[in-house]
């Protein structure tokens with residue numbers, strides 16, 4: 001089985017390598033110069049759009065300023081080669097350096113704020129750069145700089161369009177490869193979870209231990225660097241620079257290419273770049289004939305096309321095209337999970353009876369409402385504790401205070417003796433707490449296995465650069481093997497390669513539990529795991545939880561459904577109106593008139 005899958009995988013790689021070789025060999029064939037030029041532009045555009053695929057498509061962060069980063073790459077090399085007489089390779093280094101610093105500055109200033117600040121900042125930055133270079137004497141004002149030398153390697157000069165083609169497409173294909181690798185890696189999974197439309201924002205990745213700010217910044221920097229490389233190549237292809245290709249009009253056009261091609265897909269970057277370039281040329285010829293005069297009519301057509309694409313093919317054209325290609329090309333095999341991979345490092349197990357979680361005088365005030373008011377309880381290693389209460393009692397808020405999603409107003413939370421109150425959720429995760437969410441937070445367009453592998457975040461190391469270079473393969477295999485083990489534990493290994501978004505709610509909740517288990521937690525917190533499940537699914541869930549209990553895991557179970565927790569827990573804490581109502585064994589709680597009154601009162 002494995003070897004067949006392995007062979008199919010090699011076949012896919014072979015097809016891709018063959019495709020790349022064909023693309024790179026084109027200038028050696030009698031292809032007319034016109035088409036080589038067109039393809040050069042498409043490759044240059046695709047490089048920039050690849051950055052947007054990552055930033056906007058995957059990360060949900062919009063930038064109108066990519067043209068300006070291309071401008072930085074172009075002007076840096078133009079200045080250093082003409083005014084300083086240095087080699088274009090110094091120009092590349094300078095362009096990448098300046099783009100890096102600018103992206104870090106803009107990113108640090110805006111990425112911590114909510115989503116709109118980044119697009120606004122990139123518009124400002126694009127306009128500012130345009131007028132800056134247009135008015136600077138050293139950069140030739142609006143006429144730009146002329147007479148750039150060609151790029152050379154030793155004696156070989158990339159002076160003709162046919163020659164620089166190899167560089168452009170080499171860079172574009174390497175960019176595509178690096179991005180593909182990144183998206184299937186440890187940092188890539190966090191990036192894919194960040195998008196509010198697909199993943200669910202930063203709450204879940206933070207709860208898995210990731211600093212989401214760092215990843216947003218990394219995406220912004222990668223996009224800026226890709227654009228700068230494109231600008232560098234463009235400058236040496238044209239052998240001159242002027243401000244017009246780096247203004248806001250192109251900034252918008254790059255976004256249009258990304259959306260048209262299929263935002264969030266590597267193939268979409270190439271499809272979008274090609275379609276816009278080819279359509280623009282045709283429209284520039286035909287529209288003035290239709291409407292008379294000479295105007296930029298193509299902009300209007302693009303505007304209308306964009307609205308139509310968003311309305312009828314919101315995922316862009318690449319998914320449609322991929323569907324067609326899938327009929328011709330052999331199907332990509334399901335990825336192989338090598339379960340023999342060395343296990344990931346495990347946490348030191350707390351001794352049975354060790355104080356795991358101590359909650360003391362916990363309080364949360366929302367304006368005038370004390371949602372949680374003086375709650376105290378303790379969980380020892382091996383305990384299964386239920387936190388129950390009618391709707392609105394403050395269970396989820398308590399849960400969010402313990403897991404660091406909400407800052408607490410007063411009180412103290414200790415995890416294995418360490419004070420945790422006020423720390424961000426990623427640090428609490430590091431200390432050994434893992435959780436699920438009342439409203440399931442899976443990344444729907446990632447496979448079940450990838451979603452679970454996201455839980456291994458803190459047990460693995462690979463960074464963004466290592467992932468792009470493919471240096472993370474051994475560790476990645478271990479993470480996937482661990483994810484598979486956890487899926488087997490909850491009985492979902494057969495669905496490992498399905499998209500998480502295609503599962504029903506019950507299995508989705510189980511996948512969240514597997515993801516939490518993949519972090520090797522000392523304490524597992526489950527928020528209303530049975531909510532919205534059908535009877536059968538509830539039974540399956542109870543079975544899984546009983547097994548986990550049998551394996552000695554410590555659990556805090558927040559539930560509205562009292563029956564569900566009764567025969568699962570050792571001890572139950574009951575809340576009502578934010579206050580502590582009672583705690584005791586399930587039998588004591590069941591017998592308590594106060595609890596019955598609270599539940600009956602809530603049902604009235």
Ligand code: ADP
Pocket residue numbers: 366369371389390391392393394395396397398
């Ligand atoms: P439970 O999970 O027990 O159903 P919650 O903890 O979700 O209850 O809510 C407790 C109370 O706090 C409710 O009255 C709810 O309306 C209120 N509450 C919860 N979150 C917020 C918030 N972010 N802002 C204001 N009020 C909130």
Ligand code: MG
Pocket residue numbers: 395396397438528
């Ligand atoms: Mg709740």
